[in-house]
Amino acid sequence: MNIKYLIYTATVVLLIVSCKNETPKAEIVETSSYEAYLNNVNKQSTVNAEQEVAYWSKRLDKDTTGIGDIGALAGAYSSLFDASGNINALKNSEVLYKRAIEIAASKDPYVRGLAHNYISQHRFKEAKTLLEDLYAGPTNKRATEFMLFDVYMELGEYEKADQMLGNFRNNGDYNYLIRVAKWSDYNGELDSAIRYLEKAKDIAESRDTKALKIWTYSNIADFYGHAGRLNDSYNHYIKTLELQPDNSYSKKGIAWMKYSKEKNTTEANRILDSIIVHHNIPDYYLLKAEMAEFDGDTIKANAYLDTFMEKAANPMYGAMYNTYKIEVLVDRDPVKALALANEEVNNRETPEAYQLLALAQLKNGQKKEALKTIEEHVAEKTYEPMALYHSALVYQANGLKDKVEPIKEELQGASYEIGPVLAAEVEKL
Template sequence: MNKSFIILCCAVLLAACSKNSKPVVQEEKIIALLEQKSTVNAEATIEADMRFWNDRLATTVDDMSSQIKLASLYNQRFQYSGRISDIHKSDSLYHVANQLQKSFSSGIYRSLAANCVTQHRFIQADRYLDTAASMGDDMYLTRLQQFDVKLELGNYKQAEVILNAFRHKNNFDYYTRASKLEDHKGSSEASISFMEKAHADIKESKKDQLLPWVKTNLADMYGHNNRISESYQLYTEVVKDHPDYYHAWKGIAWIAYSHDKNTTLAKKILLWLQEQHPVPDYDLMLSEIAAFEQNNQAKNQYLASFVDKVSNPAYGDMYNKYLFTIMSDELNNQSTAMAIAQKEINNRPTPQSYELFAWSLYKNGQVQEAVKIAESRIINKTFEPDALYHIGLLLKKSGKPKLAKQYLAEALESSFELGPVTANEIKEQLKTL
């Protein structure tokens, strides 16, 4: 090959890498957005509605419609308040309303199933939806939720059968679920394409209430596919119009940290989020940033804070995956990690759950057993980057360096999604192969 051609290719590659390494987050713009005073407060609007329905319920105790409306409002408020008690209050009200209803309707069962999904109680959600389906009314809505739950439970063939049976394959409901299925299959381009169609459908139909959801999901997917600038653009569009759409803020914080290495800005966003939306999640990202900054004291404080918060029984199994990682990789509590992995398999026997089990076996020194689980339950069944990383380490330990290198290199392609700490660990592992 011509030497000058090789030099030219290297120059182009270096230029591309240099371009990609430029900061994406516009710090001054983001700080200004953080400090903006929103004219619309979604949580306050929800609470005003709650006062109305509570007053109505106070005058008529057995008013089923008030019970249902309040249950829905508690569910909505949880998205903004972050208080898990809101979901439990919602559940309680739905159960009361279910006892009061004179003519059976599937709607309450679908609502109870939705609450179960929020709490990662997928088997119970599936049971509620079976009851809803047996009633026969509003079957389209029931089937939509059944697809979602079957996918969460790892019943992929059943989910695909449900999806293929949809009469209309050119609307938002179909596009979003087809996107989920393609993502499970590891077809990131097809998954993004379907979500882009969902975005276009919502814009055309002017259903503005769904716009921040679809934009944020599309931004997540762009980020996972290393389309960082496009991801950032969508996140900023969302927070500009919906300052209390906290998932989009978290996405911007991750870009500031993982791509730009601007830990100061990332921490500023996360500390603001903790004030606005007190959920345990932000402690995890703050601990990751502290690890990157080699501040072990702060890292351990944030991890301890996270574990303390999610140990509240009200959270149930919602944070099992993250608790598993902390017990397995940070605290070296392998017996607890193994118990969590087994619980997750009982909750939903997906490749991701078996990946936790295999990793706990690996950390416990049972390498060959871990490899057997990986070969039968994980490899070519999930394409999550953390699973690829763990498979690479399993294969390396079991004496298969060529395959190990392949999986570790594939995991490294998702450096942005994994974060710089894990990416650096993968690079160190690749140096030994």
């Protein structure tokens, strides 16, 4: 099974990480320091978003031509999705943004809002079309360039992303810094990426902007973890929770620490259960499945995978969980996994999509095709651990042991990031 838990950002900027790691000197995750944030009533973000939806819905009921009310309600539904994981809220936001675009004289903010919505749904090509059409006309160029960079990175159009990044280069601009951090990480320059995010953190703190601080703290916590700076990582998850006690992303990060660092699956599951109460999305069950596998409970592991597949089958999710589905299906239904992997590559031609295609090809007995996929689309194009591991499997199947050993050595240094289940598989390479 070997389901690798991949931490998602709750933002447009997806963070592709490297494998550098070092072992901390002492236990760092103390239950007492995060216990208060596990209280099941900690769902204020959802409550706030629901109140915003109710407020703007009442205003809109009185005047359906109120463009300001439609846009505000669309934003409120987006916030509700972020807080609760309710896919219906994201779909409602989509409908409202489309309506706002139809009737607004100035369409800029609503087009970007719809594009952001599409990116959240992994409808990247549609987002690209919207943004490129907008950019070709009279628009707020800088705001649109930020989003074009984001969508080009999602689609694997790295030359265009680099060009767009150059258009708004400014080391004193928060939006530039978080994007150049992503670009640095894509190029395997984790230390540089962290330095850029630290500069972004300084800006967020100097402005004392809560939303920026929450985003920056939670994301830099991930980067610190991937660099082996686990104390720094944990401290920034806690800083996030101090500002937003129901921040599911940071709690999930702490759960990973309890599991991967301390091998404490009981506590990690308790943390996840506290999140699921108010932020019930399918991918939590993948981590539960992995931890059950680590505990040797195959029946429970398969049950969690079943739960994930059932939830992810909701047609409203569209392609949002395709990558996870492929990893599950390669062992359960390789033919279906291959079809889905081809679909994902068509959706986004990134090294991460191609490495899943190679894995599916390998599981279908197409080892030569898998090798071609790795050599043409993955090798030296990503530093993501799962891509490296799947590349190693393909090399191994093709008898290329000289290419397996360097990957094995690198992954052995990333035991925290990849988790104990995959770390054990790496040792078998």
